[in-house]
Amino acid sequence: MTSVRVPIMFCGEWIEQNGHYRFNGTEARGIMVPRSTTYAQLIEKVSRVICIDISKFDIEMKFKLKTFDPMPPVPIMNDDDVDYFLEETISGAEPDSCPEEPVEPYVEGECLSPNNFVAEDQSIFEFVPKTQPNDRRSNEENVNVIVHDDVDGITVSDPTLGNVAHSNNRYMPRVNLFACSSSFDTDNSHSNTINLPSTEVVGDSDWLMGKKLFSSKEELQQVLFMEALRKNFEFKTFKSGKNILVVKCVDNTCKWRLRAMKFGSLNMFKITKYYSVHSCALDVRKRDHRHASFKLIGHKICHKFDGASSSYRPGDIREDFQKQFGFEISYHKAWKAREYAMEKVRGTPEDSFKLLPLYMEMLKKKNSGTCTFLEVDNANNFKYFFMAIGGCIHGFISSIRPVIAIDGTFLKGKFKGTLFIATALDGNNQLYHVAFGVGDSENDASWGWFLMKLKVAIGEVPNLVFISDKHPSIQKNVNIAFPNAAYGICTHHLKQNLRAKFKEIEVGAIVELAAKAYRPQHFNYFMNEIQKVDERVVKYLQDAGYEKWAHSHFDGLRYSIMTTNIAESMNYVLKNPRQLPIHKLLASIIDKLREWFCDRREEAVNCHTRLTKWAEKELLTKSENSRTYKVVPLNMNEFIVKDGDLNGHVNILDKTCNCREFQLDQLPCEHALAVCRYRETLSVYDMCSRYYSSEAWVTAYAETIYHVGTEEEWEVSEEVQSNEVLHPVEKRKKGRPQQIRIPSQGEEKLRRKCGRCGSRGHNRLTCSLPMPLSSNEPVVRPNET
Numbered sequence: 001m002t003s004v005r006v007p008i009m010f011c012g013e014w015i016e017q018n019g020h021y022r023f024n025g026t027e028a029r030g031i032m033v034p035r036s037t038t039y040a041q042l043i044e045k046v047s048r049v050i051c052i053d054i055s056k057f058d059i060e061m062k063f064k065l066k067t068f069d070p071m072p073p074v075p076i077m078n079d080d081d082v083d084y085f086l087e088e089t090i091s092g093a094e095p096d097s098c099p100e101e102p103v104e105p106y107v108e109g110e111c112l113s114p115n116n117f118v119a120e121d122q123s124i125f126e127f128v129p130k131t132q133p134n135d136r137r138s139n140e141e142n143v144n145v146i147v148h149d150d151v152d153g154i155t156v157s158d159p160t161l162g163n164v165a166h167s168n169n170r171y172m173p174r175v176n177l178f179a180c181s182s183s184f185d186t187d188n189s190h191s192n193t194i195n196l197p198s199t200e201v202v203g204d205s206d207w208l209m210g211k212k213l214f215s216s217k218e219e220l221q222q223v224l225f226m227e228a229l230r231k232n233f234e235f236k237t238f239k240s241g242k243n244i245l246v247v248k249c250v251d252n253t254c255k256w257r258l259r260a261m262k263f264g265s266l267n268m269f270k271i272t273k274y275y276s277v278h279s280c281a282l283d284v285r286k287r288d289h290r291h292a293s294f295k296l297i298g299h300k301i302c303h304k305f306d307g308a309s310s311s312y313r314p315g316d317i318r319e320d321f322q323k324q325f326g327f328e329i330s331y332h333k334a335w336k337a338r339e340y341a342m343e344k345v346r347g348t349p350e351d352s353f354k355l356l357p358l359y360m361e362m363l364k365k366k367n368s369g370t371c372t373f374l375e376v377d378n379a380n381n382f383k384y385f386f387m388a389i390g391g392c393i394h395g396f397i398s399s400i401r402p403v404i405a406i407d408g409t410f411l412k413g414k415f416k417g418t419l420f421i422a423t424a425l426d427g428n429n430q431l432y433h434v435a436f437g438v439g440d441s442e443n444d445a446s447w448g449w450f451l452m453k454l455k456v457a458i459g460e461v462p463n464l465v466f467i468s469d470k471h472p473s474i475q476k477n478v479n480i481a482f483p484n485a486a487y488g489i490c491t492h493h494l495k496q497n498l499r500a501k502f503k504e505i506e507v508g509a510i511v512e513l514a515a516k517a518y519r520p521q522h523f524n525y526f527m528n529e530i531q532k533v534d535e536r537v538v539k540y541l542q543d544a545g546y547e548k549w550a551h552s553h554f555d556g557l558r559y560s561i562m563t564t565n566i567a568e569s570m571n572y573v574l575k576n577p578r579q580l581p582i583h584k585l586l587a588s589i590i591d592k593l594r595e596w597f598c599d600r601r602e603e604a605v606n607c608h609t610r611l612t613k614w615a616e617k618e619l620l621t622k623s624e625n626s627r628t629y630k631v632v633p634l635n636m637n638e639f640i641v642k643d644g645d646l647n648g649h650v651n652i653l654d655k656t657c658n659c660r661e662f663q664l665d666q667l668p669c670e671h672a673l674a675v676c677r678y679r680e681t682l683s684v685y686d687m688c689s690r691y692y693s694s695e696a697w698v699t700a701y702a703e704t705i706y707h708v709g710t711e712e713e714w715e716v717s718e719e720v721q722s723n724e725v726l727h728p729v730e731k732r733k734k735g736r737p738q739q740i741r742i743p744s745q746g747e748e749k750l751r752r753k754c755g756r757c758g759s760r761g762h763n764r765l766t767c768s769l770p771m772p773l774s775s776n777e778p779v780v781r782p783n784e785t
Contacts, residue, residue, distance in 0.1 A: 002035040004086050008049065020070050025262075035086055037206075039079045049182060066705035095406045137508050146584055214269045220260055222299070225291040228324045233278055234291060250282035265307065269468065278556030289327045297321065297329070298340030305345045314338055349414040350727045353382050357723040359708060360387075361716045363590075366706040369393055371457040372434075374725065375449065382728045384446060386453040387586065388415055388435040389593060391703030393457055396434050399696035400424050401559045401689075403465045404736065405435060405490075406451075407567035408442045408475060412579035415728045417584075418442055419578065420450045423567045425559075426700050427692045428612040430600065431566055434458065436589060438582060440728065447473045460484070465556045469493035470544070486556030489549040490564040491515040498537065505534050511541070515549055515562055518660040523552040551664065559691075560665050587707070593703040601701040607694045610685045615692035618667065619684060623677075626670035631678035639678070641671035655687060 008029040015024050034043060042061070047054045059761055062073035063085050076085055214220040224247060228235060235256070239246040243262040243781050249255075258275040297317065304312040314334035321329055347355075360372040369390025375383045404422050412419045420437035439446030464485040468474040470493055480489050494515075495508040507530050514526035523546075531538045546553040551562065577588035609616050632640040641648040647672030649658040656662055661669035666689035668676070676682045690696050708714070754767050 002090070003032045004035055004037075004089050006031050006033055006089065008046070009438055010500070013266075014073070015440055017440065018070075021064060023064075027238075027647055030618045033086070035090070037082060039076070039082045039088065041074075042082055059302065071610045097190075110115075130323070131567050134529055138616075156775050157377050168670075184540060201395045213263060214260075217260075217262075217269050218265055218270050220271075220496065222296065224258070225293075226295050228291045229289060229501075232326065233280065234289065242527065249278065251282050254278055254280035256280070264541040289325070292321070292325075292327060292333075295332050295340055297333070297337035298344065301337065302341045302345050305342050312338070322680070347581055347583050349581045352583045353725050353727045355711070356385065356725050357720050358383070358716050359586065359716055362708040362714050363586075365715075366708055371453070373453045376725055377729075378724070379729075380724050383440070383728045384449045385582070386435065386450060386457075387589075388454070388457040389590070391597065391701075392432070392434055392593070394703060395426060395700035397458060397461065399691065399700040400426055400561035401408070401557075401561075401691045402461050402463050403467065403559055403561045405467045405561065405564040405567040407446075407468060407564050407571070407672070409571040409574075409578070410586075411438070413585075417728065418446065418447070419571075421567045422454060423570055425561060426600075426612075426696045427615060427694075428600075428604075429614040431569060431596075433570060433593060442471060442473060444473045444476065447471075448477040448480065451477045453488065455481045465558055465561075467558070467561060469564060472495065486554070487548065488554060488556075488558060489544065490562070490726055491549055492563040494541075494544065494549050498540065501540065502534065502537060505537060507533055507537055511537075515551060515558075517550070517552050519646065519662060520552050520659075523550055552660065557664060557666065589709055590705065594707060597607075597701050597703075598706050604694060604697040604701060607697065609694060611688060611692050612694055612697050615667065615688065619673065619688075622668070623673045623684075626674040626677075629670065629674040631674050633678075638674045639671075641674050643671065647671075652682065652687075662687075 009023060009027065013024055027362060029049055030046055033045060037045070043059055045059070046052075047059060052059065059074035063076060066075045074081075074085075076082055082339060089641065126302060131323050169455075189237070193717060213215050213225065213466040217520075224235070231255070232646075234250045235247045235258075236250050237246070238248045238257075245260045246257070255275050256278045257273070257275050258271060260269045260271045261267070263270045301312065301317060314331050314649045317337060318329055318331065319671075321327065321334075356374060362462060364370045367390045371386070371388045371390075371393065373384075373386040377383055377386075380431050401424065404424050406420070406422050408418045411419055418439050418549065419434075420439060422432070422435040424432045424434055426432045437450040437453070439450065463621070464482060466474075466478045466482065466485055467488045467490055469490050475487055478485060491512060495511055498511065499508060500504075510526055510530050510533075514523050516521040516529070517526060525625060527538060527541075541549075547555055549561070573592060574585075574595060576586065577585050582590065611619070613776060626641075626643075630642040632642065634640060635652055637653040639650045639652070641650055646659070648669070650662070650671050652672075652675060655672075657669050657671050659669055659671060661667075663674050666686040670682060672687055673684060676684045676687065685693075753763055757767050759767075
């Protein structure tokens, strides 16, 4: 059987000059294959010779013919291509297009003279790693791997190099070079390296054994650092440059060493020499490892800060590191590693403000109807931000009770600031967030800007009510932005103010009962009880305005929403995200809204009652309480309901009752339920407001909230990209800087008094005053006469 000689060249790249292609390779091998070789057999032969695992890599082969006209490399993709390639190799003849010219065959781009004539044409093999299902992704450390087998070659390119071989090159997905499944991962199975033949290796078997390619010199150093930690040894850099790295063990008597060189014209590094045996003494191995830098540790714990939680403390880092590697690190190094990891995962606060215009644009693209506003000062420093998701706006206007609780909470990031929140309650009495904002603090300017943007987002809403704490800026700007809306005070903050002003008096429980009373008669009763305790409290409540905090005097429909706890609850939900950079904070809010919308939409769709679960439960409780009530009809629409107290006068047509609960809550009171039981033709559900229906519940969460995706996926216009937003101007605290509260050791000595003479600057042992002869003999101090 005829055998064919096939030279193989690899470790290089294609070069195109004036339309002519040549392969600049650094490694060469030769194989013998039968003339009847198939495509699969050739693949298997090549992969075995160049040490490539075909279960992990796809191989592409090309060969090149020498012709008068420039011709790109010809791919080998099936048995027919292999047959043509081998026939050309055997014949050594030129294609029919140039029959009279002798052929100067190329072996991987190298032109041979007639004296060194080789009949085989060039074959190029490209292979790329197949995607592993458990590869961990990263936005920071990634390389694109392209492997060329140019006549059996391998090349690996940095992402910035683009296509180095062929327009059909395939790229490996981004792979985190140092991702770990535990706190500190020492498994190198995911290291982004490629085995190569013919490396000089001395010593026992080692995972570094064999020629390896690394995406950069930094990656090689990181891998060496982790290897040193894992095997408890230290090394020093003997030589380092752009094209070379030589490291040796810190013990001069130890022969462990490694040499790596830059790979061709690429940024890759490959190991050329490696002696893996350690002969250093145990005394060299110290308690604190020299290679355990805060950056290396921080890189290994990045996965701990993927979310908003920051519960992974420096103490936990020290403990995990000691358990994993057996070394102790200082608290300061653990803290720096934590800060480094958080910055690497979450970015810097300064960069976060620069991303705001892009984030806003993508948010509006992903979620139709979304309103976002951003304001900067003359120097492009951040001032205010507003965000209202389209799904939340549409659901609030159509299906949510028009009562908005607004509140502000402080941010914990580098530039501080205040987060503004506007929240309502859905028909199931769950939080429904309308809008969010960010400003410098709670003042007239920031609240006025936020409320004006809220007006743009929701427009004019009939019977709208705002509830907040007793902050003067909120009430002032609500009246400006929403002149037709009613304004109420949070009863919880009212009680806190009373407790602060009248510390010796406890009337909070009675004030709460007075605030929740529906009938003016009940309100007057509780106010009389408060007056018996202290008239000053009554005067304070009168100055606050009964119409702002008392349900019985309020000019509007509060639907029994008496506090801003619904907004305070969101403050607690965002407890951890409030310390994130601003665009990460917004992403956390979007994630939480998306989660709530998804869960509650499913819950609402699966609700098979006419009212929401909460409303059904409320009616059931009232119905049980009204079973003993006696109903006396007055006419077809009016009824007297005797309850043993003040009784009730119910008008079914107007949906009112003199207890005022029916009309203020828009939900039947106990008297109305007794009438519905008396008149069997009346439906309880017809007496309820639409806001409590399961249909409105479904409508409120009908739209889907989408995340904006990763920064690499953002597609924004050049105009938006050109918008520059700088971080807020850091405000200096008022007053002079505080003095150091904890004195130094020397200052502390000067402050202490001598136990013998009472002077400062020395102690009783160094005092010049003589010791008294007896305990009864007085000591005469220098300043005494």
